[in-house]
Amino acid sequence: MIETILQISLLLLAIAMIGLIYRLIKGPTVPDRVVALDAMGVNLVSMTAVLSMLLDTSNYLDIILLIGILAFIGTVAFAKFLEKGEVIEYDRDQ
Amino acid sequence: MTVISEIVIALFLLTGAFLSLVAAFGVIRLPDVYTRNHAASKSATLGVMCILLATFLYFLVKDGLFSSRLLLGIAFFFITAPVAGHLISRAAYNSGVKMWDQSVRDDLKDKK
Numbered sequence: 001m002i003e004t005i006l007q008i009s010l011l012l013l014a015i016a017m018i019g020l021i022y023r024l025i026k027g028p029t030v031p032d033r034v035v036a037l038d039a040m041g042v043n044l045v046s047m048t049a050v051l052s053m054l055l056d057t058s059n060y061l062d063i064i065l066l067i068g069i070l071a072f073i074g075t076v077a078f079a080k081f082l083e084k085g086e087v088i089e090y091d092r093d094q
Numbered sequence: 095m096t097v098i099s100e101i102v103i104a105l106f107l108l109t110g111a112f113l114s115l116v117a118a119f120g121v122i123r124l125p126d127v128y129t130r131n132h133a134a135s136k137s138a139t140l141g142v143m144c145i146l147l148a149t150f151l152y153f154l155v156k157d158g159l160f161s162s163r164l165l166l167g168i169a170f171f172f173i174t175a176p177v178a179g180h181l182i183s184r185a186a187y188n189s190g191v192k193m194w195d196q197s198v199r200d201d202l203k204d205k206k
Contacts, residue, residue, distance in 0.1 A: 002095070002152075005104040009111035009145070016111075019118035023130070031127045031186035038178055039121060039134040042171070043114055046142045049149040049164075050107070058153055061163045064146070068167055072174045079181035083188050 006054045013047050034078045041071030099155045106148035113141030126194040127186050135179025142175075143168050 017040065024036040045067050052060035077087050120133025150164040187202060 002100050002104060005107055009107045012111035012115050016114045016118035019115075019122050023121045029127060029186070029191050031182055031189070031191055032130065034182050035127065035131045035134050035179075036121060038182065039117060039138050042138045042142050042175065043118075045167075045171075046110060046114055046145045049145050050111075053149055053152050058157070058159055058161060061149075061161055061167075065163055065167045065170065068170055068174070072178055075178040076181055079178075079185040082185040 003054070006050055010047065010050050010054070013043055013050065017043050017047075030082060034075065034082070037078075038071060038075045041067060041074075045071075095155055099151065103148050103152050103155070106144050106151065110141045110144030110148065113137050113144065117141060126197075127191050128183055128193060131179050131183050131186075135175055139171060139175040142171055146171070 020036045020040045020043065024033050024040070027033045027036060045064050048060055048064050048067065052058065052064075081087050114137070117134050117137035120137060121130050124130045124133055146164050146168050150161060150168075153159040153161055153164075193200065
Protein backbone atom coordinates (compact mmCIF):
# COMPACT_ATOMS: atom_id res chain seq x y z
CA MET A 1 0.00 0.00 0.00
CA ILE A 2 2.68 2.46 1.00
CA GLU A 3 4.52 1.86 -2.28
CA THR A 4 1.48 2.89 -4.33
CA ILE A 5 1.09 6.02 -2.22
CA LEU A 6 4.77 6.84 -2.79
CA GLN A 7 4.42 6.45 -6.54
CA ILE A 8 1.29 8.63 -6.59
CA SER A 9 2.98 11.40 -4.64
CA LEU A 10 6.06 11.20 -6.88
CA LEU A 11 3.74 11.61 -9.88
CA LEU A 12 2.06 14.67 -8.30
CA LEU A 13 5.46 16.22 -7.57
CA ALA A 14 6.56 15.60 -11.16
CA ILE A 15 3.41 17.35 -12.48
CA ALA A 16 4.15 20.28 -10.14
CA MET A 17 7.71 20.39 -11.50
CA ILE A 18 6.41 20.57 -15.09
CA GLY A 19 4.17 23.51 -14.13
CA LEU A 20 7.12 25.32 -12.58
CA ILE A 21 9.23 24.69 -15.69
CA TYR A 22 6.44 26.29 -17.74
CA ARG A 23 6.64 29.42 -15.56
CA LEU A 24 10.45 29.33 -15.74
CA ILE A 25 10.36 29.41 -19.54
CA LYS A 26 7.46 31.81 -20.03
CA GLY A 27 7.84 34.15 -17.02
CA PRO A 28 7.73 37.75 -18.25
CA THR A 29 10.25 39.20 -15.77
CA VAL A 30 13.41 37.95 -14.11
CA PRO A 31 11.94 37.74 -10.55
CA ASP A 32 9.25 35.40 -11.92
CA ARG A 33 11.95 33.03 -13.05
CA VAL A 34 13.76 33.27 -9.71
CA VAL A 35 10.51 32.44 -7.87
CA ALA A 36 10.02 29.43 -10.14
CA LEU A 37 13.61 28.25 -9.58
CA ASP A 38 13.26 28.59 -5.80
CA ALA A 39 10.04 26.54 -5.82
CA MET A 40 11.78 23.98 -8.05
CA GLY A 41 14.52 23.59 -5.45
CA VAL A 42 11.93 22.98 -2.75
CA ASN A 43 10.14 20.47 -5.00
CA LEU A 44 13.42 18.70 -5.69
CA VAL A 45 13.90 18.21 -1.95
CA SER A 46 10.46 16.60 -1.72
CA MET A 47 11.25 14.33 -4.65
CA THR A 48 14.52 13.25 -3.02
CA ALA A 49 12.69 12.42 0.21
CA VAL A 50 10.04 10.37 -1.60
CA LEU A 51 12.72 8.61 -3.67
CA SER A 52 14.71 7.69 -0.56
CA MET A 53 11.57 6.09 0.87
CA LEU A 54 10.87 4.33 -2.41
CA LEU A 55 14.40 2.92 -2.65
CA ASP A 56 14.31 2.13 1.09
CA THR A 57 17.64 3.68 1.95
CA SER A 58 18.55 6.38 4.44
CA ASN A 59 21.70 7.43 2.60
CA TYR A 60 19.96 10.16 0.64
CA LEU A 61 18.96 12.17 3.68
CA ASP A 62 22.12 14.30 3.58
CA ILE A 63 21.25 15.42 0.08
CA ILE A 64 17.98 16.92 1.33
CA LEU A 65 19.77 19.31 3.67
CA LEU A 66 22.39 20.07 1.02
CA ILE A 67 19.85 20.98 -1.69
CA GLY A 68 17.96 23.15 0.81
CA ILE A 69 21.06 25.14 1.75
CA LEU A 70 22.20 25.54 -1.87
CA ALA A 71 18.75 26.70 -3.03
CA PHE A 72 18.59 29.28 -0.25
CA ILE A 73 22.06 30.65 -1.00
CA GLY A 74 21.29 30.84 -4.72
CA THR A 75 18.02 32.66 -4.13
CA VAL A 76 19.64 35.19 -1.79
CA ALA A 77 22.45 35.82 -4.29
CA PHE A 78 19.96 36.33 -7.13
CA ALA A 79 17.84 38.71 -5.03
CA LYS A 80 20.87 40.78 -4.09
CA PHE A 81 22.05 40.88 -7.68
CA LEU A 82 18.63 42.07 -8.88
CA GLU A 83 18.47 44.76 -6.22
CA LYS A 84 21.98 46.17 -6.12
CA GLY A 85 23.61 45.01 -9.34
CA GLU A 86 26.39 43.06 -7.64
CA VAL A 87 26.48 40.17 -5.24
CA ILE A 88 29.51 40.99 -3.09
CA GLU A 89 30.13 44.68 -2.58
CA TYR A 90 33.07 46.46 -0.98
CA ASP A 91 32.56 48.79 1.95
CA ARG A 92 35.16 51.21 0.64
CA ASP A 93 33.03 52.19 -2.36
CA GLN A 94 30.21 53.71 -0.34
CA MET B 95 5.03 -1.56 10.02
CA THR B 96 1.58 -1.45 11.53
CA VAL B 97 -1.45 -0.37 9.58
CA ILE B 98 -2.09 2.81 11.53
CA SER B 99 1.45 4.12 11.04
CA GLU B 100 1.14 3.41 7.32
CA ILE B 101 -2.08 5.40 7.21
CA VAL B 102 -0.52 8.34 9.05
CA ILE B 103 2.53 8.33 6.74
CA ALA B 104 0.34 8.09 3.64
CA LEU B 105 -1.79 10.99 4.87
CA PHE B 106 1.25 13.21 5.39
CA LEU B 107 2.68 12.21 2.00
CA LEU B 108 -0.51 12.93 0.08
CA THR B 109 -0.99 16.24 1.90
CA GLY B 110 2.54 17.32 1.04
CA ALA B 111 2.31 16.32 -2.60
CA PHE B 112 -1.10 18.00 -2.95
CA LEU B 113 0.24 21.24 -1.44
CA SER B 114 3.21 21.20 -3.83
CA LEU B 115 0.80 20.74 -6.73
CA VAL B 116 -1.33 23.64 -5.46
CA ALA B 117 1.79 25.81 -5.28
CA ALA B 118 2.65 24.96 -8.88
CA PHE B 119 -0.90 25.78 -10.05
CA GLY B 120 -0.71 29.10 -8.17
CA VAL B 121 2.60 29.90 -9.87
CA ILE B 122 1.03 29.17 -13.25
CA ARG B 123 -2.30 30.93 -12.82
CA LEU B 124 -1.82 34.01 -10.62
CA PRO B 125 -1.44 37.35 -12.39
CA ASP B 126 1.76 39.06 -11.15
CA VAL B 127 5.06 38.23 -9.49
CA TYR B 128 3.97 39.14 -5.94
CA THR B 129 0.94 36.85 -5.91
CA ARG B 130 2.98 34.08 -7.51
CA ASN B 131 5.62 34.49 -4.84
CA HIS B 132 2.90 34.37 -2.19
CA ALA B 133 1.67 31.02 -3.55
CA ALA B 134 5.11 29.52 -4.05
CA SER B 135 6.71 30.46 -0.74
CA LYS B 136 3.81 29.54 1.57
CA SER B 137 2.30 26.46 0.00
CA ALA B 138 5.52 24.81 -1.16
CA THR B 139 7.05 25.30 2.30
CA LEU B 140 4.19 23.55 4.08
CA GLY B 141 4.22 20.81 1.43
CA VAL B 142 7.91 20.04 1.82
CA MET B 143 7.59 20.09 5.61
CA CYS B 144 4.76 17.54 5.45
CA ILE B 145 6.78 15.27 3.15
CA LEU B 146 9.91 15.49 5.31
CA LEU B 147 7.80 14.68 8.40
CA ALA B 148 6.42 11.64 6.58
CA THR B 149 9.96 10.54 5.72
CA PHE B 150 11.04 10.98 9.33
CA LEU B 151 8.09 8.88 10.58
CA TYR B 152 8.74 6.23 7.91
CA PHE B 153 12.34 5.64 8.92
CA LEU B 154 11.46 5.91 12.62
CA VAL B 155 8.73 3.27 12.39
CA LYS B 156 10.37 0.94 9.91
CA ASP B 157 14.03 0.88 10.91
CA GLY B 158 13.95 2.54 14.32
CA LEU B 159 16.22 5.21 12.85
CA PHE B 160 15.92 8.61 14.52
CA SER B 161 17.18 10.83 11.73
CA SER B 162 18.09 14.20 13.22
CA ARG B 163 19.07 15.40 9.72
CA LEU B 164 15.43 15.35 8.70
CA LEU B 165 14.37 17.31 11.78
CA LEU B 166 17.12 19.80 11.03
CA GLY B 167 15.89 19.99 7.42
CA ILE B 168 12.33 20.72 8.57
CA ALA B 169 13.53 23.49 10.87
CA PHE B 170 15.79 24.90 8.15
CA PHE B 171 12.99 25.05 5.57
CA PHE B 172 10.64 26.60 8.08
CA ILE B 173 13.16 29.37 8.72
CA THR B 174 14.65 30.05 5.29
CA ALA B 175 11.84 29.66 2.74
CA PRO B 176 9.82 32.72 3.90
CA VAL B 177 13.05 34.74 4.09
CA ALA B 178 13.91 33.81 0.50
CA GLY B 179 10.39 34.74 -0.62
CA HIS B 180 10.64 38.11 1.11
CA LEU B 181 14.02 38.83 -0.50
CA ILE B 182 12.79 38.02 -4.02
CA SER B 183 9.65 40.09 -3.54
CA ARG B 184 11.61 43.08 -2.26
CA ALA B 185 14.11 42.81 -5.10
CA ALA B 186 11.25 42.68 -7.60
CA TYR B 187 9.64 45.80 -6.10
CA ASN B 188 12.89 47.73 -5.98
CA SER B 189 13.81 46.80 -9.54
CA GLY B 190 10.51 48.19 -10.76
CA VAL B 191 8.33 45.20 -11.57
CA LYS B 192 4.74 46.37 -12.02
CA MET B 193 1.93 45.07 -9.86
CA TRP B 194 -1.23 43.63 -11.36
CA ASP B 195 -3.30 46.39 -12.97
CA GLN B 196 -6.30 45.59 -10.78
CA SER B 197 -4.36 45.95 -7.52
CA VAL B 198 -5.87 48.68 -5.36
CA ARG B 199 -3.25 49.42 -2.76
CA ASP B 200 0.50 50.11 -2.75
CA ASP B 201 1.76 51.17 0.65
CA LEU B 202 5.37 51.52 -0.44
CA LYS B 203 4.72 53.97 -3.29
CA ASP B 204 5.36 57.21 -1.40
CA LYS B 205 8.06 55.83 0.89
CA LYS B 206 10.84 56.47 -1.59
